[in-house]
Amino acid sequence: MSNDEKPHPLNVAGGFYVVDGCCTACNVPFVEAPDLFAYDGTQHCYVARQPSNVTELNAAIRATWAAELQCIRYRGSDKDTIRRLAEIGNAHLCDSPVPTDMTEVFRNHLTFSRIATNTASSAELAESFAKSLESKSNEFVTYKSQRTTVDGSQATVRFAWFEDHFHTVVFHANATDCHITIPLTEKTGSRGVALTIHDWVSANPDFNNIRWYSESDRGPSASSQPTPI
Numbered sequence: 001m002s003n004d005e006k007p008h009p010l011n012v013a014g015g016f017y018v019v020d021g022c023c024t025a026c027n028v029p030f031v032e033a034p035d036l037f038a039y040d041g042t043q044h045c046y047v048a049r050q051p052s053n054v055t056e057l058n059a060a061i062r063a064t065w066a067a068e069l070q071c072i073r074y075r076g077s078d079k080d081t082i083r084r085l086a087e088i089g090n091a092h093l094c095d096s097p098v099p100t101d102m103t104e105v106f107r108n109h110l111t112f113s114r115i116a117t118n119t120a121s122s123a124e125l126a127e128s129f130a131k132s133l134e135s136k137s138n139e140f141v142t143y144k145s146q147r148t149t150v151d152g153s154q155a156t157v158r159f160a161w162f163e164d165h166f167h168t169v170v171f172h173a174n175a176t177d178c179h180i181t182i183p184l185t186e187k188t189g190s191r192g193v194a195l196t197i198h199d200w201v202s203a204n205p206d207f208n209n210i211r212w213y214s215e216s217d218r219g220p221s222a223s224s225q226p227t228p229i
Contacts, residue, residue, distance in 0.1 A: 005073060005095075010040055014050030015076025016060050022071035032066050033059035045071075057081065058227055064090055065191065065229055088191065088229045106190060107212040107228045108182040110197060118206040122173040123148055126155040129169070132200050133159055159196075167193045178207075184215055194228035 011017040016036070018029075023044040029037040030045075036056060038048035051057040061081070064072045065088050074085055075095040082094050086102035120128065126148045133143035145159040146166060153173075158166040167190070172179040180201075182193050194212070201207050210226050217223040 007075075008040070008044060008046040010038075010046040010048075012047055012050060014047070015074050015078065015081065016047050016050060016064075017073055017075060018044075018046045019071045019073060020044075022069055024069060026068065028067045029063045029072065032063040036060055036063070047072075061085065061088070061229060062195070064088075064093055084229065105214050105223075106184075107194065107214050107225070108184060108190070109213040109215070110180040110194075110201065110228070111177065111209075111211050111213070112201055112207045113177050113209040115206050115208075116176065119175070120173065122153055122155040122171045123150045125173055125178065126157040126169075126171045129171070129197070129200055130157050130159060133196075136196075161192075161196075169193065169197060191229060198228050 006020045007017040008020040008023075018037075021044075025039070025043040025045070033051075033056065036047060036049050036051065036059065037045050039045055051060045060072075061084055064070070064074070064085065070090070070093060073093045073095060074081060076082075077096050082091075082096060082098055083102045085091060085094055086098050087105040089104045091098040091102065091104075130145040130148065133145055137143050141161050143159060143161050145157055148155050148157045150156075155171045156168060157171070158168050160166045168183050168185070170181040170183065172181070180197055182190060182197075198210075198212075201210055211224045212226070212228045213224045
């Protein structure tokens with residue numbers, strides 16, 4: 001940590017902290033991890049509470065990824081947290097040295113199971129996902145999708161949240177298991193695409209056994225995880 005990365009004095013002890021003088025009151029930390037952050041009297045955010053469970057840790061990592069000015073850093077030594085930050089391209093936000101084998105990874109394959117009574121086809125799943133985007137639109141962002149296309153057992157939907165920058169998602173479904181792919185042609189916004197899909201799958205009680213994989217490491221392995229980042 002350099003002198004330019006001095007923690008805000010109100011940060012609680014622990015791994016995550018906000019750099020003093022960096023905050024612009026963007027509200028991103030409060031969108032991603034509202035239970036962990038607070039504002040001081042000058043509208044400068046700080047870490048008011050450290051993550052205490054897996055869900056909160058996931059939220060904290062999402063906040064570091066989403067914060068455009070990258071004011072949130074990690075000074076802890078947990079190897080898995082450091083790995084996850086390195087894999088989303090935020091190794092530079094770790095105060096501890098990052099092992100050279102911890103490199104950036106894009107998990108673009110999602111597999112999950114569904115209960116036996118949910119027999120939606122690939123096209124129906126794609127349409128359900130596209131429809132769910134409507135409820136996510138607000139005064140700051142407007143989601144829109146294009147018509148779902150079907151090719152055999154797979155269905156493709158394209159959606160955007162900024163102008164006409166559409167992103168492609170491919171759905172495959174059989175009797176009990178499903179597979180969603182983000183094509184590697186996706187570049188800008190790809191992690192945002194993955195998180196949008198993940199939030200939709202996670203919110204559906206019919207879906208379980210959620211696992212994310214990179215292109216080079218499919219199937220059960222140490223590199224898969226229950227979240228895309």
